[in-house]
Amino acid sequence: MLNSIKIAFRNTLRNKRRTLLSVFAIAIGAFASLLIGSFVASVNQGIQTQVARSSGHLQIHKKGYFDFGVGSVGEYGIEKYDEIISKIKSDEVGNYINVITPTLTISGIAGNYAKESSQTFVGLGFVASEQLEMQKWDGYNLNMPSTDMILKAYKNGGLIGQGLAKNLSFCKELNIKECKEKKAKINTNPIDNDIAGFAIEEETSSVPTVSLLVASAKGAPNIINLPLEKVWSQQNKEMDDRFIAMPLKTAQMLLYGKGEKRVNTINIQLKSPDDIALVSQKLEQFFSLNHLDLEVIKLDEFNPQINKVVGMFTVIFAFVSVVIGLIVIFTISNTMTMSIMERFNEIGTLRSMGLRRAGVRTYFLLEGSIIGIFGATFGVFLSLLTTTIINNVGLMWTPPSVAEPTKLVFNLLGNPSLIFGIWLFLIVVSVLSSLLPAVRASRMKIVDALKYD
Amino acid sequence: MKSDNIVTFKNIHKSYLLGEHEIKALQGINFCVKKESFTFIVGKSGSGKSTLLNLIGAIDTPTKGSIMINNTSIDELNDDELSDFRASNIGHIFQNFNLMPVLNVYENIEYPLLMINQPKEQREAKVNEIIKAVGLDGLEKHIPSELSGGQRQRVAIARALVNEPALVLADEPTANLDSVTSAEILSLMTKMQKEYKTTFLFVTHDADIMHMADEIFVLKDGKLTRGEEDVK
Numbered sequence: 040m041l042n043s044i045k046i047a048f049r050n051t052l053r054n055k056r057r058t059l060l061s062v063f064a065i066a067i068g069a070f071a072s073l074l075i076g077s078f079v080a081s082v083n084q085g086i087q088t089q090v091a092r093s094s095g096h097l098q099i100h101k102k103g104y105f106d107f108g109v110g111s112v113g114e115y116g117i118e119k120y121d122e123i124i125s126k127i128k129s130d131e132v133g134n135y136i137n138v139i140t141p142t143l144t145i146s147g148i149a150g151n152y153a154k155e156s157s158q159t160f161v162g163l164g165f166v167a168s169e170q171l172e173m174q175k176w177d178g179y180n181l182n183m184p185s186t187d188m189i190l191k192a193y194k195n196g197g198l199i200g201q202g203l204a205k206n207l208s209f210c211k212e213l214n215i216k217e218c219k220e221k222k223a224k225i226n227t228n229p230i231d232n233d234i235a236g237f238a239i240e241e242e243t244s245s246v247p248t249v250s251l252l253v254a255s256a257k258g259a260p261n262i263i264n265l266p267l268e269k270v271w272s273q274q275n276k277e278m279d280d281r282f283i284a285m286p287l288k289t290a291q292m293l294l295y296g297k298g299e300k301r302v303n304t305i306n307i308q309l310k311s312p313d314d315i316a317l318v319s320q321k322l323e324q325f326f327s328l329n330h331l332d333l334e335v336i337k338l339d340e341f342n343p344q345i346n347k348v349v350g351m352f353t354v355i356f357a358f359v360s361v362v363i364g365l366i367v368i369f370t371i372s373n374t375m376t377m378s379i380m381e382r383f384n385e386i387g388t389l390r391s392m393g394l395r396r397a398g399v400r401t402y403f404l405l406e407g408s409i410i411g412i413f414g415a416t417f418g419v420f421l422s423l424l425t426t427t428i429i430n431n432v433g434l435m436w437t438p439p440s441v442a443e444p445t446k447l448v449f450n451l452l453g454n455p456s457l458i459f460g461i462w463l464f465l466i467v468v469s470v471l472s473s474l475l476p477a478v479r480a481s482r483m484k485i486v487d488a489l490k491y492d
Numbered sequence: 493m494k495s496d497n498i499v500t501f502k503n504i505h506k507s508y509l510l511g512e513h514e515i516k517a518l519q520g521i522n523f524c525v526k527k528e529s530f531t532f533i534v535g536k537s538g539s540g541k542s543t544l545l546n547l548i549g550a551i552d553t554p555t556k557g558s559i560m561i562n563n564t565s566i567d568e569l570n571d572d573e574l575s576d577f578r579a580s581n582i583g584h585i586f587q588n589f590n591l592m593p594v595l596n597v598y599e600n601i602e603y604p605l606l607m608i609n610q611p612k613e614q615r616e617a618k619v620n621e622i623i624k625a626v627g628l629d630g631l632e633k634h635i636p637s638e639l640s641g642g643q644r645q646r647v648a649i650a651r652a653l654v655n656e657p658a659l660v661l662a663d664e665p666t667a668n669l670d671s672v673t674s675a676e677i678l679s680l681m682t683k684m685q686k687e688y689k690t691t692f693l694f695v696t697h698d699a700d701i702m703h704m705a706d707e708i709f710v711l712k713d714g715k716l717t718r719g720e721e722d723v724k
């Protein structure tokens with residue numbers, strides 16, 4: 040075998056130009072697939088990171104909430120959620136968990152009465168310190184900037200979506216740039232205008248406050264005035280137009296008044312994104328063991344957008360891979376056919392000295408794999424070099440379904456399985472493309488092969 | 493029961509189909525070659541010499557008839573068995589030398605020993621010995637393109653003999669050499685044949701060297717006659 044490798048290797052060096060061309064073809068194939076592949080991986084991981092930071096990897100709900108809860112939030116509250124959380128933490132499954140934090144989603148009407156504007160809102164009650172901890176997650180080592188800043192300075196007030204803030208005319212108070220304030224209603228009388236003007240003056244001098252009206256779990260209306268701290272833009276416009284975040288206690292007060300406090304979601308952020316399925320399964324077991332009427336929803340279920348975006352990029356990646364595979368097949372089989380044709384006489388000679396058909400095949404398959412190994416390896420290094428340069432130059436782009444431009448990242452080093460996969464794929468393709476010419480060469484009649492010169 | 497003949501042909505026919513035309517290259521050959529002899533096959537161009545030699549070398553199969561080589565009936569062997577048979581029983585010397593261009597002198601000669609899986613030490617001893625015998629010492633590391641025609645044919649002779657085959661076949665081995673070199677190569681072959689006690693089967697046009705033969709077969713239109721008198 041060692042001898043065969045030696046011979047195959049020397050044979051690849053015979054027509055250096057042709058061999059180099061094939062090596063380059065494979066290298067460029069590796070380069071293109073690795074760049075696209077690592078880009079897709081980075082987009083995927085970037086979106087996953089964003090979702091994991093804001094909502095965690097898993098969400099625990101009362102059974103049925105995920106499917107039917109939107110209309111009747113009050114019905115699906117998780118009782119004694121504090122106990123459940125501390126039980127999960129001390130359970131074996133707790134080892135996989137980075138942050139576990141409760142949230143309560145409420146809805147109602149938000150108003151800025153000074154400006155006579157009101158709007159339906161979706162409120163998120165959260166535990167700020169734990170949300171801040173979630174924002175630090177970087178399980179894919181992307182060094183993505185987070186919304187840290189907002190939560191770091193956060194005290195106890197409300198954070199409002201930019202769209203909602205505009206709708207409620209909080210532009211000036213919250214320093215929103217490029218903000219067209221809604222025109223005041225035309226049919227208001229002069230006296231009202233005077234009063235409104237007076238009110239504005241008062242508002243600007245103090246903290247902007249939004250009034251929230253919510254129907255409590257028992258059906259009674261609850262109202263509070265929530266001082267606003269900052270704008271917290273949401274990626275999804277529909278969400279941004281209705282979003283207000285507030286302390287969990289505030290949301291609970293609005294929904295439950297003086298009754299028992301509940302939440303409707305327990306968010307779980309894992310240490311590693313690889314454990315989603317495992318932990319979800321363990322939690323299900325935990326629930327049935329403890330007779331809890333709860334269910335676990337995975338990240339791709341509560342954020343189906345992920346699958347769409349990733350699916351699109353995966354299709355592009357697959358398409359490019361197929362094209363590259365075809366080019367490699369064509370190049371290698373062409374190279375091998377040519378070099379076999381030039382060596383009919385040698386094949387005949389070796390066979391007449393007693394080399395079996397399999398031996399002839401081995402030589403050419405080895406040549407194909409040598410070209411494949413060199414090309415793929417070269418391509419890997421080329422891609423590593425290029426991605427490192429691009430990552431350090433710091434180009435910006437705006438990924439789909441994301442509000443702000445982010446750094447263009449090719450996370451190639453962080454995806455060794457992608458590198459190895461493409462590397463192996465191209466070598467296998469090279470060997471397979473040499474197979475047909477090699478088999479033909481081995482089946483030649485010896486006397487015919489010897490006639491060539 | 494072992495015979496004194498290394499090659500036995502029984503009623504061998506070989507025809508080629510060229511379109512609808514049948515070319516009868518060999519027509520009912522019966523003959524034997526004695527062990528350890530230096531045997532010539534002569535005849536005009538197109539008489540079937542190469543065809544005959546290819547059948548003996550087990551690299552071609554007859555259309556009809558049976559062939560026995562070194563007490564093995566090769567008609568019954570499959571392709572792999574035939575390959576193994578060639579590897580241990582037959583050495584080929586070609587008109588164009590047919591050395592492996594990517595292997596040096598030493599490696600070219602070593603190749604047949606690798607084919608029969610001989611251990612390294614024996615291999616080295618064998619190759620070095622035969623390199624001396626054919627007078628190529630000092631050229632071990634040279635590749636074929638760096639050698640003269642005569643040197644190349646010496647490598648080919650060494651390669652054909654290194655695994656001590658019972659039968660060495662040479663199809664016009666001197667056709668590409670000048671007369672002086674041809675004479676050298678011929679005397680080397682006779683010397684090696686005696687030293688290695690092997691059978692040499694030699695196809696040639698050359699009437700001047702007939703005196704060297706132990707036995708001469710003459711082919712004419714695919715049929716065999718024996719004796720020098722038929723040549724001319």
Ligand SMILES: Nc1ncnc2c1ncn2[C@@H]1O[C@H](COP(=O)(O)OP(=O)(O)OP(=O)(O)O)[C@@H](O)[C@H]1O
Pocket residue numbers: 508509510515516517535536537538539540541542543544
């Ligand atoms: N592959 C083939 N296809 C068709 N005809 C062939 C083939 N090989 C040989 N022949 C024919 O068989 C006959 C014998 O050919 P062969 O090569 O054995 O002659 P030869 O005696 O070796 O001639 P030379 O001295 O010119 O080498 C010739 O008529 C030749 O045309």
Ligand SMILES: [Mg+2]
Pocket residue numbers: 541542543663
């Ligand atoms: Mg001939």
